Amino acid sequence: IAMFGGSVFLFPHPVKELADFLKGHNIHINYDAAHVAGLIAGGMFQDPLREGVDTITMSTHKTLFGPQGGLVLAFEKYAEAIKKATFPGLTSSHHIHHMAAKAVAFAEALEFGKEYAAQTIKNAKVLASTLNDLGLKILGEKKGFTQSHQAVVNVLDYGDGGKIEADLEKANIIVNRQLIPGDIKAKRHYMHPGGIRLGTSEVTRLGMKESEMKQIASFIKNVIVDKKDAKDVAKQVAEFRKNYQKTQYCFDNKLGAYEYVKLR
Incomplete structure (x- = not known):
């Protein structure tokens, strides 16, 4: 196989x-x-x-x-x-x-999937290119960084992926530590790899577009490069997120994105 x-x-x-x-x-x-x-x-x-x-x-x-x-x-x-x-x-x-929930998800993919997928990829490209412009090393530069919802950052100039992941989480920014090319040869442990992985699927689903990706990139730079206090950045992120609390690309966007639906 x-x-x-x-x-x-x-x-x-x-x-x-x-x-x-x-x-x-x-x-x-x-x-x-x-x-x-x-x-x-x-x-x-x-x-x-x-x-x-x-x-x-x-x-x-x-x-x-x-x-x-x-x-x-x-x-x-x-x-x-x-x-x-x-x-x-x-x-x-x-x-x-x-x-039933899967049926709704598939129906929404048929109705809104093309628009959602296109915006998700646009967002990933802008997030990656903005981070690159801000001085971080983004994998895949020669190929335009990404053609999916993901971007991968080499963070070895600032620490390791495990530490950076934890630092960003303290600032209300969730990413994944990520093994990158060269890590295995350098015998880096998967818990402390050379990179982090970013994704734009959820932020796109909340209605964010290219301009918001530039703001997110700035938040990430503040933590990784500028070493600003995570608590201060967390407050800025929370304030930024207040405007994005509704699910988009769906049949019912009146409910809050993280609210439970009452059936009775």
Whole structure:
């Protein structure tokens, strides 16, 4: 089996270029779309099944905004084998209480997915390029930094990814520590890698656009480069976020983004 995908997914993978070779050697091709499913659904990323993969595995709760769960997409000839492997082979339940929420999420992806995916990618590009202009080292500069919702920052000039992640969290900015090229060779531990990973999926869902990405980049620089007091930055971030409390790209944007819906 050949696997495409990754937790860092800045650019489309070379599926077209390798599919014929792999199939010529009777190798099954799977594409892990966990991080980019919403971008694919919106037609703004590569189209793996049409580019030659046999199956796609994906989550329903990252760029595709549903409850936690997973999906396997495939051509009909694999259907029975996948069904048997999934149940009773690997799982005992498909969590029926998730089904309605997933149906709504998929319907919203059909209705708003293209606009959402396009803005998410625009936001990631602006966030990455602004951070680069502010002096941070962003991976993928020669290719335009990113074609997805992610950006990756080399933070070795200022510490390690674990420390920077913690510093930013104190300032109300959530990122992931991230292994980057060179970390393994340098024997850096995955808890203290050379980079951090940023994503624009949630802030886009809250209605933020390019100008807001520039402000977010400034907040990040204040913490990483300028070493400003995290508590002061946290207050600024909280004030900034007051204007973005409603979910967008959805059927009902009147509810607060983090409010529970009362059914009765």
